[in-house]
Amino acid sequence: MSEFQIKKSTVVYDAVIVGSGAGGGMAGYVLAHAGLKVLMLEAGPFYDPAKNSDQLRFSWESPRRGAGTTRPFGDFDAAFGGWELEGEPYTTKNGTDFQWFRSRMLGGRTNHWGRISLRMGPKDFKPTDGLTEEWPFTYNEIKPYYDKVDRLIGVFGTVENIESEPDGIFLPPPAPRLNELFIKKAAIKAGVTTIPSRGSVLTAALLGNKDRNACFYCGQCGRSCKIYADFSSSSCLVIPALKTGNLQVISNAMVREVLTDKNGQASGVSYVSKDDNLEYQVKAKIVILGASACESARLLLNSKSTAHPNGLANESNVVGKYLHDSTGSSASGFLPQLLDRKRYNEDGVGSIHIYSPWWLDNKKLGFPRGYHIEYGGGMRMPSYGFGAGMHNRNGLVPGPDGKMKEAGGYGVALKNDYRRFFGTEVYMAGRGTAIAREDNYCEIDPDVVDKFGIPVLRFHYKWAPDEYKQAKHMQETFKEIMHNMGALGAEFKGADTGYGLEAPGKIIHEVGTIRMGNDPKKSALNKWCQSHDCKNLFVVDAAPFVQQGDKNATWTILALSMRTAEYIISQRKKLNV
Amino acid sequence: MNRRDSLKALGLGTLSTTLLLDACKPKPEKKVVAETPAEAQPQTPPQATDTNPGRQAWEIERDKQLQAQRFFTSAEMAAITILSDIIIPKDDKSCSASEAKVPDFIEFIAKDMPEHQVPLRGGLRWLDVQCLNHYNAIFAECKPAQRIELIDQIAYPKKAKPAMRQGVAFFNRMRDLVATGFFTSQIGMTDVGYAGNAPNPQWAGVPADVLKQYGFTSKV
Numbered sequence: 001m002s003e004f005q006i007k008k009s010t011v012v013y014d015a016v017i018v019g020s021g022a023g024g025g026m027a028g029y030v031l032a033h034a035g036l037k038v039l040m041l042e043a044g045p046f047y048d049p050a051k052n053s054d055q056l057r058f059s060w061e062s063p064r065r066g067a068g069t070t071r072p073f074g075d076f077d078a079a080f081g082g083w084e085l086e087g088e089p090y091t092t093k094n095g096t097d098f099q100w101f102r103s104r105m106l107g108g109r110t111n112h113w114g115r116i117s118l119r120m121g122p123k124d125f126k127p128t129d130g131l132t133e134e135w136p137f138t139y140n141e142i143k144p145y146y147d148k149v150d151r152l153i154g155v156f157g158t159v160e161n162i163e164s165e166p167d168g169i170f171l172p173p174p175a176p177r178l179n180e181l182f183i184k185k186a187a188i189k190a191g192v193t194t195i196p197s198r199g200s201v202l203t204a205a206l207l208g209n210k211d212r213n214a215c216f217y218c219g220q221c222g223r224s225c226k227i228y229a230d231f232s233s234s235s236c237l238v239i240p241a242l243k244t245g246n247l248q249v250i251s252n253a254m255v256r257e258v259l260t261d262k263n264g265q266a267s268g269v270s271y272v273s274k275d276d277n278l279e280y281q282v283k284a285k286i287v288i289l290g291a292s293a294c295e296s297a298r299l300l301l302n303s304k305s306t307a308h309p310n311g312l313a314n315e316s317n318v319v320g321k322y323l324h325d326s327t328g329s330s331a332s333g334f335l336p337q338l339l340d341r342k343r344y345n346e347d348g349v350g351s352i353h354i355y356s357p358w359w360l361d362n363k364k365l366g367f368p369r370g371y372h373i374e375y376g377g378g379m380r381m382p383s384y385g386f387g388a389g390m391h392n393r394n395g396l397v398p399g400p401d402g403k404m405k406e407a408g409g410y411g412v413a414l415k416n417d418y419r420r421f422f423g424t425e426v427y428m429a430g431r432g433t434a435i436a437r438e439d440n441y442c443e444i445d446p447d448v449v450d451k452f453g454i455p456v457l458r459f460h461y462k463w464a465p466d467e468y469k470q471a472k473h474m475q476e477t478f479k480e481i482m483h484n485m486g487a488l489g490a491e492f493k494g495a496d497t498g499y500g501l502e503a504p505g506k507i508i509h510e511v512g513t514i515r516m517g518n519d520p521k522k523s524a525l526n527k528w529c530q531s532h533d534c535k536n537l538f539v540v541d542a543a544p545f546v547q548q549g550d551k552n553a554t555w556t557i558l559a560l561s562m563r564t565a566e567y568i569i570s571q572r573k574k575l576n577v
Numbered sequence: 578m579n580r581r582d583s584l585k586a587l588g589l590g591t592l593s594t595t596l597l598l599d600a601c602k603p604k605p606e607k608k609v610v611a612e613t614p615a616e617a618q619p620q621t622p623p624q625a626t627d628t629n630p631g632r633q634a635w636e637i638e639r640d641k642q643l644q645a646q647r648f649f650t651s652a653e654m655a656a657i658t659i660l661s662d663i664i665i666p667k668d669d670k671s672c673s674a675s676e677a678k679v680p681d682f683i684e685f686i687a688k689d690m691p692e693h694q695v696p697l698r699g700g701l702r703w704l705d706v707q708c709l710n711h712y713n714a715i716f717a718e719c720k721p722a723q724r725i726e727l728i729d730q731i732a733y734p735k736k737a738k739p740a741m742r743q744g745v746a747f748f749n750r751m752r753d754l755v756a757t758g759f760f761t762s763q764i765g766m767t768d769v770g771y772a773g774n775a776p777n778p779q780w781a782g783v784p785a786d787v788l789k790q791y792g793f794t795s796k797v
Contacts, residue, residue, distance in 0.1 A: 045633075054631035056774055058766065063640060064689050065682065065761035070636050080633055175782025181793050217780035219773065223631075342787055343770035345777045381774050382766055384686075387756030391734050391749055408733045410664045410752065418756055422769050 006270070006279040013039040015568070016269055016284035018255045018299065021108030022554050023540035023561040024290025025233030029240065030565035032247040039282060040238065041253040041271055044080055044104030047111060049224035049235045053078060056218060059383040067384030074383065078111035078224035079103040083505070087451030091458040098459035099505035100294055106251060107234025108292065109508065110554065111224040115199040115231060115351035116374065117155045117555045119146050121164040124549030131368050132436055132547040136518045136527035139166065145559035153231045153558070154206040157198035165357040171203045174217070176353045177346050179377035179426050182335055184354055186484035192373070192477060193359040199351030200231035211240060219380065221350025230350065253280070256454055257303040258287050258537065264307030266537045272452045286536045286568060290561065293543040294323070294442050297513035298457050301444045313524050313531035319514050320443050322436040323461060324548060326509040327371065329471040329500040330429035331478040333490030336397045338424040346379040346423065358550055367469035371432025371550045373477070379423035387418045393489045426487055430474035433550045434467050436512045440504070461504040471499035509553050514543035529564040536575060540564050643688045655717045656701050657683055663728060664755040671768040679758035686754065693750070700747025707744065
């Protein structure tokens, strides 16, 4: 007999959760605190920011000085993963492009994310332009959960009374940096609303929480925080949930499929352990997917059975469809008035300090919906790339002697240029609504498996003219703001580069692949993120999104997951689980 | 936990916090390493550490493998060292690029990012052939004045002759790598005056004198 066999656990958990990011982490937190026996499977290693973060390391502690050779956002960034994973390919179809970012680690992408924590607004849930499907609930129905997430996790911001940008329960925002004062002045002159950002960083103590500490402003949220001052699912949800004794985490467990019984109900999942390379099956009364929008869709499509021949929860045939990432386009330059500026610690928070919520009426713009702008700049820690392209900048301004310089150069004068230019950069990035389209999708590639033998995803994604027009508008806005503050060295992207519109997936806000709705023919999940076809199956990541606003997805994932977990608790008897 | 406790949890007690904060205050000029070149030495050579819990095993293994390899020949390293010090020489504030171990960084980064290999190796060779044609010696064996005569033809992209554009591209790359290598070193970060990467719990935005300098009346 072959040694290759499947190890089947006899324990039946109340719930098994696949994934430990924002969605999985919140579901685990709520259910474990309610007394359910929960098993969480994470495809990567255990990760505790208190122990594993590279916070407060200097660039010289990295042989590549913090460059992104093995991690796209740099050597100290808290993402074990990237757009490419060894042995875990994905493919694309008909010459289209999609870039799929995966973090294999406890807490997933929440360990390194930008902590920009925006609520979607009333019209994001119930659009009035008729272009996309409505969500199966209103802003007012989700608002109490946003409020609870604000209180549980903490978010800074300011009350602004902007209808499309609902206010939350805010901690004080961090004071802006010098560059941001220039940006704000220039943006307001351009008619662009600019307000303090909203970020899940504890700028003050969080009421009732003794495990997390207030921020000490190192500007390194991307590395995850050793004192839990920012939100990571690992530090703020999963690790606290473990303390209840009701949650068990199995790390390095790559889930293969959702198992179903003869009635078509979910009965557990199968996974391959990366530790011993063996196959396992675990049983649970409820299966909750929080593996990320595309990974959860992949799991359902790979979970075919007699009862679910089109994949699990897919009688509607929408699983994998309506995939959409935010649009993104950016510009950077420098402020000549900041040459030779005074030095002080300007790290601030690792999230952004100011931003511009969408400020226009679309009716006259020629493209639907809108975007927000994130800003940055200042005296950041020099790392790989510092000083690059000086020959494009030092010829644009007079030297210390007041005379224009020949661009480029070398020697003592050049060395002094790097000092003069330090901290003069300004950066702006638009993040906009991309329309959820049936023709942008992921599906199972019929020919390709990953190193575990799991069939992989194949993507088909094309930007439409709407998104290019939006990116063009972003570039025009950036140009005006840059001009208003006298920024130099900025290049604005034109039609030849698609107005700098990033490839789909590059903004890492992908959502929509297992969408919810009231009509089982047009949606996979009901308004509680519960499968229409398989009542003990729930999805708690960004896959249930019907249509993303221009707002970053995480705060809505958290609110939705909390709401779904509370629904599960209230329905346990009815569900007979 | 209050902030003091949280700093302790980080391994930064009251004493070390003070030291860290003090270390980041602007220093009097006389403490700058340029006047004490011996201080250029204690910089820890970059190496993968098994004790770093933030790294994945495959990353540690990869770094070890790269560090065991050698890409540039000793002749190439000699030229890189000369070029590094032409680009960032010692001045009255800090030491030269080679004293800050920039050539070692360039050796590592060429292995870490193979896309640098052909442009750097080819560029060095291009430089040697130019020097052989003009001065009958490779770059490293030219006289300093001859080297500068050649560098002047490739260091200024806008006025360089079209025939020198490959040299301009090479020198732009070298300039970028030398600047990054220097200013990301401990010496370079001190030089440029980066004051962060330390607990700064009282962050209150732009200091009052700086606000005034730039004509801002309020912080928000």
